[in-house]
Amino acid sequence: MRVKQLTSLEKRRIFLVLLTILLLFIGIAGKLFWIQIAATENYSSHGINLLKNSVVQRQRALVLDSGRGEILDRHLQPMTGRIVKSLVVFPIHNELQATPQQVNQLVRILQTNTESWRAFVKDLKEPQVWRSADGGKPAALSDRQEEQIDALNLPNVKVVQMEDRYPSGMTARQLIGFIGQNPDRVMNLYGADLEKGKVALTTKIGGAGLEKTFDLWLRGIGETSISYFMDAGKRPLAGLDARMIAPDNAFYPVKLVTTLDAGVQQQVEKLMDKLNIRDGAAVVQEVAQGDIVAMASRPNYDPASVDLASKSWSNYALKATAPGSIFKTVVAAAALDLGVVKPNETFTCEGALGKYGFTCWRKEGHGPLTLEQGFAQSCNIVFAKVMQRLTPVQLESFAHKLGVLDEVGWTGKTDTRMILHQLDSEESGQLFGAQTPHNDEGVLMQTAIGQRDVMMTPLQASNMIVTLLHNGKGFSPRVVQDIRYQTDRVMETFEPQKLEGSNGHVSASTSRTLLNWMREVVTEGTGQGLKDAKWKLAGKSGTAQTMVGKQEKINQWFIGYGPIDSPKYAVSVVIKNTDPSESNKAIPLFKGIMDILASASNSGQ
Template sequence: MKVNQLSSVEKRRIFLMLLLIVLLFLGIVVKLFWIQIATSESYSSHDINLVKNSVIQRQRALVLESGRGEIVDRHLQPLTGQIVKAVIAFPINQEYGLKQQEVTQLVRILQINKDQWASFSRGLKEPQIWGTQDGGKPIQLSAQQSKAIEGLALPNVKVVEIEDRYPIGMTARQLIGFIGQNPDRVMQLYSSDVEKGKLELTTKIGGAGLEKSFDKWLRGVGETSISYFTDAGKRPLAGLDARMIAPGNSFYPVKLITTLDRQVQRQIEALMDKLGIREGAAVVQESTHGDVIAMASRPNYNPSQVDLASNSWSNYALKSTAPGSIFKTVVAAAALDEKVVSPTETFDCKGAMGKYGFTCWRKDGHGPLTLEEGYAQSCNIVFAGVMKRLSPALLEKYANKLGVLNEVGWTGKTDTKDAFAQFDSEDAGQLFAAHTPENDEGVLMQTAIGQRDVRMTPLQASNMVVTLLNGGKAFSPRVVQEIQYQTGREMEQFPVKSLDVEAGKISAATSRTLLNWMREVVTEGTGQGLLGAKWKLAGKSGTAQIQNGKAQKVNQWFIGYGPVDTPKYAVSVVIKNMDPTESNKAIPLFKGIMDILANQAPAAAN
């Protein structure tokens, strides 16, 4: 049938079919243009980068740097993120592999044998770092090894700079914390970034310590990786070879500038290990505003291989425990400010109270002692007598004034207006447990000497000394002072803050009196083991009896300041779960820390 013989209806039908085909073709063309050109780097509501993903399909990549911010000390010395040189092997077709002569040269430089290299390189499916140690850390190449391997110009072996987030020998591990995978928390905190494709559920985020507290700043804007481009047959694509892929943002990663002194921190941790301290903590604060100079915790742990079932990663400087006689400082402050004891009044210590099974550590008794002498000798009988004149409410009031019942670390609102705490998982202190009869005389006697339900953290203890050194004014200690962009420009500032205490503060006169009494603890009392220190020191000892399962254990404490004439630092130490028969390690540790600080400032007054 000829076209001109078609009816008008049939002609119209054919025309519509042709028009539909043309429109469909145009639609496909437009869609392809839209995908491949207009939105190739931000396709769909999830901002999927199609160019990047098409490249990923034909490349083999290895992350060299996470892009996570660096944590540094007050002198800008790195605490995390050491950069080391390492060897990477890429999986390519066997016909492009190493020749025997090249293998011989490579293994000689690496100081290994051919069998070791063959076992490593055979059947690689993904880029692999040569040699790992201590939880997957790359084996670091020397400068000579790096230069020699680069000179070989091998087809599938490269020398690269790679980030070791937690280098061997790093310090302040519990304070810094660790990163790890936590898909639930990623969704809780960063669900919008996940939906936009900017973050994977498997992305490592802060799991503890500063890594967790400051995660939203430290996360960065992307990782740096090295990629090796191949075709479907694992043959290298000519002209592409291995290349670096990085975010290209000059502002990131950021620097988290702490108040720590890396040198002091490192020496304190070495001292704790030398003394054989199995479990405990030490805190050093500046006397003026309470900035944390060092914060150490034992036992130690490997942040690259975290055993969450173990407590070794927990920062004991922020965990509350029985304080023993260092709590007598709170009782003495209440007695002085409330004037319930006269300076010349004496209490007769015969070694035991005669009821409640309450005794003094000195079984034969101290005899008659004033409150001042009772503080120096840490007499339990004296403080039991003083506590009879104080109510539970008054004791709680002064515990609050000295900042030992609540979290004391720096908190506030950042530029993002979010409430924020610098210290991760800081414990509050405690005076009485929930169902303890507070007005019971026996309970109050035990409470007065820091036993029964009383709990305090080492940070609260050292900060209490800072409060006394500032005439009763309490501060919220910082451990991070500033965050900077990579350019050095300020991103976030954390100013010095006073501790918000509703109960007010103790008087300056009482503060001075207690500081003088701390001197007497060293010159005449339980702290005489400090007399040979480089500085003249002052402080208060404490031994708390605790129950660990069926075993009776003790916490050994010492808190104080130095040098006495021009105080620069407040220090607290606790050795936890010690056998009662073991020698005191708190005083040697306190003395050693103060000697470390004295060596940092040799011109300081004695």
Template sequence: MKAGNLTAREKRRMFIILLMMMVLFIGIIGKLFWIQLIASESYTSRGVNLVKNSVLQRQKALVLDSGRGDIVDRHMQLLTGSTIKALVVFPIHENGPKKMAPIDQLARILRVSSASWLAFVNQLKDPGVWGTSGGGRPVALTEQQVQQINQLKLPNVKVVDLEDRYPASMNARQLVGFIGQNPERVMQLYSSDLERGKLTLSSKIGGSGLEKTFDQWLRGVGETSISYFTDAAKQPLPGLDARMIAPDNGFYPVKLVTTLDLGVQKQIEQLMDKLQIREGAAVVQNAANGDIVAMASRPNYDQTQVNLSSNSWSNYALKAAAPGSIFKTVVAAAALDEKVVDPRETFDCEGALGKYGFTCWLKTGHGPLTLEEGYAQSCNIVFAKVMQRLTAAQLESYAHKLGVLDEVGWSGTTDTKEIVHQFDAEDHGQLFAAGTPHDDEGVLMQTAIGQRDVMMTPLQASNMVVTLLHDGKGFAPRVVQEIRYKTDRVMETFPVKQLTDTKQGVSAATSHTLLRWMQEVVTDGTGQGLKGASWKLAGKSGTAQIKLGDSQKINQWFIGYGPVQSPQYAVSVVIKQVDPTESNKAIPLFKGIMDILAADAKDHAAAF
């Protein structure tokens, strides 16, 4: 149909279609103009920066410092490592044959072969730190090496300050914990930061220990990274070179100030290794307020290569284990406070009870013993007969009063209303397993000697001693006392906190009696191996039988305090899953720890 023959209505329709096409075309051009020139730095509702992202496509970055806060001991000594000089290598593809002279020079400076250096460089797809191939640790450069490398002026290497958060010689690894990638937890806890681009799903966050429980403070305000800009052929872009990107904030990163004494912690871990303790834990608490002075766990692990299927990263000081005869302290407390035993009364031990297959560890028997003597000699028969006078409810009540069934670590609300549990994955204790009849006499007798279903953590065990030292008043042990800004101004404080008051706890009279009985354990009972210690000591031994598959193992325990005259520390140690034929290592470990503390106290006194 010719245009001249179109009706007026058809002409209007064609005009509208042409007009709409022109508007659409102008809109597209306008949108492109807006994106290219005006909104390139903040595009879409999620604030996508197109300029930044186009640059990132040709930018290779390496994180040099996580920006996380430092964890320090009570003397402000670093627990989480330090800063080292390291060599960053960029995977730049060179045109033409490689010039071997500077490569040979660099290899000599690094004290490696040229072949080793080239092997490291050739496997790089992104910037890397020298020494970290195959999961290795970064190599710390000397000042001389730094000067010599800088003089070479090589285009693909740069000496940088690198955070070595978990050095090979680090102590308190299980308590400090580790950081790692956990996308699910990032989404769960930090969705708003993820939305704003402060975090990515691959960002490392606290995975265990203090790194996890204090992650929201330790995360800081950003990473320090080094970037190198290349073209599509991975050639350096002229004028862009390597650039440092770092947050500019005078208050971060923060410092997590713990109650630990790094010097004591280090010596205790060295002692545990010297005694060849394969699996176990030690806890040292300040007797005055329950603060954690040291907390060590074995086996050890590498925080840079965590095997989650292994238990080596787990803090055994917070994990419940069969306690054996140290639990007799709870039974004795119940018997004394409930007045079910006359102090002069004797119980006859012939080596066996005569029912339930219940026996004493001394097969020939101890003869007639008072409860006091039975505690010192750790006589099973005495405690079985005492338990016949107590109920399951009474025993459970005193177990709670002494804090061996509950999470005892510091928890509460901070100054800024944040809820904090200082210890990561702390176990509860246990008296009876699900389905165990509580009022069965045979069950109660086994329970009274810390066997059958009874479980207790080393932290609960040492804190029980602290409770007795304070007339039955329990404390919630702290391991972090405050958080400080980078400027050293205090951000958060965690005050000393009591678990119970005198009316709720074990009586002062019973507490004093049990502390005296602990002295007799060392002078006349099962703890006589402590007589040669630097301090006069008191405590209670424990040996728990456990079954692992078809084999029989034991847990060796010792808990106590020292010095007797003026108690400064409460200590608990456990050596787990030991063959029954092996010698006792709990008493030598306890003695060694107390000798370390005595020497430290002497040095401290001499300094003043």
């Protein structure tokens, strides 16, 4: 058989085809080399990290610690972030599951039952933490339980240390606040970090309280997580089973050192609960420089599970409400400083004024009273008559001088020149409503006794006492004194600062006079229930009528200081929206708080 000889043209065509195939093979091989070896960390114009993503596909991770900074009291005792030992369970191939014997041993160690355990691990797709019987927080394990679980050598469970950001029994919950997901705020506040991958839209940030106002510092530099690497069949990869991933920085997370006393805070809250206070607040300030020692609000809430529709997370110590007769302190300050009332001048109270339907709380009247006696007895008629000698502008000026219309919490520039308000969502006070005629005599009389449109926060009320104790020149109360690195080196310091008002100050002589009158409130007036307190105390009571829907309610107040010979603390308490028939709880609460402070002082805290 003769073989056909190829022409030179045909040979050339075959050569070109073979060359093309060879070049395509070289190109494909080169591309695969580039993808798999040379460009694993930056492939395509989108910068896709193939090596990282190939690992992520096999990785199952669980966050153990948010990396947020700690919040401490003045004695450096932690108020957030308790560390607990917890059991992490990873999804795993059925053939690698524990034997019935091992399961029985494990459920005995966990103090649960086989049914609960099998229901927990059934169809597990992501790493999960074994939780307490109520299904809430991660179950805290003892050292002994950890040893026993480790001894079982199970491939899909591991005891780890986890942060319980908001532990059971935590105090100052409304002041500390909470964290949560808020993609819009993440984009607005941390847009640059979002682009760099330092934060994600799902990153939890401060939603209220100190967690919100100090989020820039508290959010830290990264989470601590445990990762478990498996193949497509959910089998652990040799040498890549469970490993911890955490930021390697000795300076973080930071420490937020507050002015709070955790022991006092806890006792104050226990007392509020013992008195069954449903709605209310209490504030304790040091007289020396106005620092907040305790700030409590009721009702309480769980910061780990926040119902935003509820107002239980709202800090009532910073919310303005009707003050009633504690506002008479402002009227008395204006009358004394402006000299519109003579020292021995008397006013007659017959129980009613005779117009505007204005009455005194004492229906039969007090008879003749000086302004000093009217203050001690909290006589409405006396203050209505005094208000007839004052103008709305004068009253407003003195309300500003005593800080009851302004946000008084610490505000200033940080080292980065950022303006910081330490207290989240602090409200201003109010004298007149937007549509209220300021010069109406009936309106002014109601205003003089802290009714009508007058509003004040418990913090403004306690800080007014601090202001008087400093001869009219008060402080802007701090709740955070400094921020420290994990090494305890100070990052930021917030120095005490005076409360500067544009209206000047109440005179020193008027301040001293009002403080003396507050002593008479206890010895002869409406605060006689404080006579048997551990310290000798002074203060001013208040009862304000409010409306909740169509129901009349009462705000019960007491503000004051102690001990009277060497004042250490100013305290304000309010019990909101009580039924008019309910007994007064403001005085027992004030007394109890002062007794707590007296005991703490005697024990050297």
